[in-house]
Amino acid sequence: MKLRVKYSGQLRTATRCGEEDVGWSPDRTLAELIAHLAERHAAGRPHLLSDSGAIRPSLLIAINDAAVMANEANATRLRDGDVVWLLPPIAGG
Amino acid sequence: MEDTGQRSELDAAERNRYEWQLWVPDFGEAGQRRLKEATVLVSRIGGVGGTAALQLAAAGIGKLILAHGGELRLNDLNRQLLMTTDWIGKPRVESARRRLRELNPHVEIETIEANIDEGNAADLIGRADLVVSAAPLFAERLAMNRAAVQLGKPLVDCAMYDLEGRLTTVLPGRTPCLACLYPEPPPHWKREFPVFSAVSSTVGSLAAMEAIKVLAGFGEPLASRLLVFDLRNPCFETLPLRRRPDCPVCGPISRPAP
Numbered sequence A: 001m002k003l004r005v006k007y008s009g010q011l012r013t014a015t016r017c018g019e020e021d022v023g024w025s026p027d028r029t030l031a032e033l034i035a036h037l038a039e040r041h042a043a044g045r046p047h048l049l050s051d052s053g054a055i056r057p058s059l060l061i062a063i064n065d066a067a068v069m070a071n072e073a074n075a076t077r078l079r080d081g082d083v084v085w086l087l088p089p090i091a092g093g
Numbered sequence B: 001m002e003d004t005g006q007r008s009e010l011d012a013a014e015r016n017r018y019e020w021q022l023w024v025p026d027f028g029e030a031g032q033r034r035l036k037e038a039t040v041l042v043s044r045i046g047g048v049g050g051t052a053a054l055q056l057a058a059a060g061i062g063k064l065i066l067a068h069g070g071e072l073r074l075n076d077l078n079r080q081l082l083m084t085t086d087w088i089g090k091p092r093v094e095s096a097r098r099r100l101r102e103l104n105p106h107v108e109i110e111t112i113e114a115n116i117d118e119g120n121a122a123d124l125i126g127r128a129d130l131v132v133s134a135a136p137l138f139a140e141r142l143a144m145n146r147a148a149v150q151l152g153k154p155l156v157d158c159a160m161y162d163l164e165g166r167l168t169t170v171l172p173g174r175t176p177c178l179a180c181l182y183p184e185p186p187p188h189w190k191r192e193f194p195v196f197s198a199v200s201s202t203v204g205s206l207a208a209m210e211a212i213k214v215l216a217g218f219g220e221p222l223a224s225r226l227l228v229f230d231l232r233n234p235c236f237e238t239l240p241l242r243r244r245p246d247c248p249v250c251g252p253i254s255r256p257a258p
């Protein structure tokens, strides 16, 4: 199955792409996806994960435009065609 | 924000000045009087907050409190539209006051030559009906959020980075607050960020429209929604937001919808 992953803010800069397709399997969770993306884009890792490997609590996550809290990622599975949007906080003023 | 008669009556010059916005459906003279009665605190008057203040002054807000420390630098001028080149080295808030008064002398302007922190937030927010939060640091934004939620004041949080902008309106007790979104300041955010004025001004203008709607009581604010736009490949989307039941700022506070 395939997911669409969108990156915003500094994550977009770090990954050098606004969005990309990612091959995935239905038995793997959102938390595993975020860990996978942190490996795939080393420069994006600090915006996704803390030093201990936990998902940053201030990372905004949406699946098909519905908000998902970081602490729900372990229990969240993904389906073919899901759009996962990752938005680290921004504060430019 | 109540209509208290005399002070909020519009004179002939004001009716003429605001004539074209008095034609906006659901706004009208009652809405204009509510704006005239209102005080808005703008935290930082840079690329985002400066344009928000400009739009609010044009719209006829009764009073603006502008908080921004420091002196103007040459490299502020690509985006801080209330500043002028001859003002380099002088306090930013003074340039802002001068520019806003040139635009609309009906607006009362109070300037605070300091940024918002835990020490001054409650006092400044306590004197305002609504807050526009546009500081480039999360600590300032979270201090504003905490005081606004405690005092029950609506807060428009508007932010940008690169060609992207984000905006939400916090209605204390009814919507998620900024600490629900961002329970901890992200360690990799930097005070200096890539910016075109065309982007920061867009965010500031959207924030001003949120403030105008909330104060005048028409339209639908961005309540429990985050507007996200990206002008690189132009797209505007809204993302529903959720309250954190364990939010240390707004968790204990609940107000029924009016």
Ligand SMILES: [Zn+2]
Binding pocket: B176, B177, B178, B179, B180, B181, B244, B247, B248, B249, B250, B251
């Ligand atoms: Zn909250």
